[in-house]
Amino acid sequence: MLKAKPKTKKKPVPKTEWPNGKHPGGRPTIYYPEICQELIDWFDQEPWETVNGKRLPRKLPTLIAFARDKKVGISTIYDWTNPKHASYQKEFSDIFTRMVKDAQREVLTQNALQGLYNPVFSKFLAINITEMRDKRDVDFNDNRMVQLILESLPPDVAEGVRLAIKAKGKK
Numbered sequence: 669m670l671k672a673k674p675k676t677k678k679k680p681v682p683k684t685e686w687p688n689g690k691h692p693g694g695r696p697t698i699y700y701p702e703i704c705q706e707l708i709d710w711f712d713q714e715p716w717e718t719v720n721g722k723r724l725p726r727k728l729p730t731l732i733a734f735a736r737d738k739k740v741g742i743s744t745i746y747d748w749t750n751p752k753h754a755s756y757q758k759e760f761s762d763i764f765t766r767m768v769k770d771a772q773r774e775v776l777t778q779n780a781l782q783g784l785y786n787p788v789f790s791k792f793l794a795i796n797i798t799e800m801r802d803k804r805d806v807d808f809n810d811n812r813m814v815q816l817i818l819e820s821l822p823p824d825v826a827e828g829v830r831l832a833i834k835a836k837g838k839k
Contacts, residue, residue: 697755698740699748704759710734711771715778725784728775728793731768773798 711734716723727733735742747753749761776798780790794800814833818826 697748697757698744699755699757699760701759703738704763706738707734707760707763708767710737711768713771713775715775716782716784723782723784725779725782726775728779729771769798773800 711729713726713729716725718724731745732742735745744755745764747755748757749764750756751761773794776785776790776793779785780787780794791802795802818829821829
């Protein structure tokens with residue numbers, strides 16, 4: 669079982685670190701350096717737990733659940749990973765980029781392979797939260813495909829398509 673870490677309070681930025689000695693304006697970020705380790709701990713988990721000899725899947729770790737647990741808006745998390753945003757945090761962004769999707773893919777893959785997740789929904793998640801894709805190789809030079817399409821058309825339309833294909837092939 670995961671243990672909750674004690675919350676650390678963010679220390680205010682000393683006035684001496686303000687650019688040009690002036691307050692930068694806007695609401696101060698709620699970022700604190702320890703949140704990087706908390707992000708690692710959140711996503712670095714075993715895919716399942718064994719209870720009474722039976723494997724039970726753990727919840728798929730998500731960024732939304734992490735943000736909710738830390739009482740931070742998901743848009744704030746994304747701001748910390750965006751180099752163009754004023755509250756960009758390089759260390760957090762590097763960990764996010766390097767680890768989050770890999771950890772999600774690992775939990776999803778292991779639980780799906782063990783039959784602990786619904787196969788249809790596993791495929792849906794894999795396509796939407798990882799770089800995995802469902803691709804079909806189609807050879808457009810395969811005459812069988814063309815023949816199937818032509819057979820499904822009315823005869824006069826099919827003949828027009830055949831003539832157009834021949835004309836294009838002569839060019």
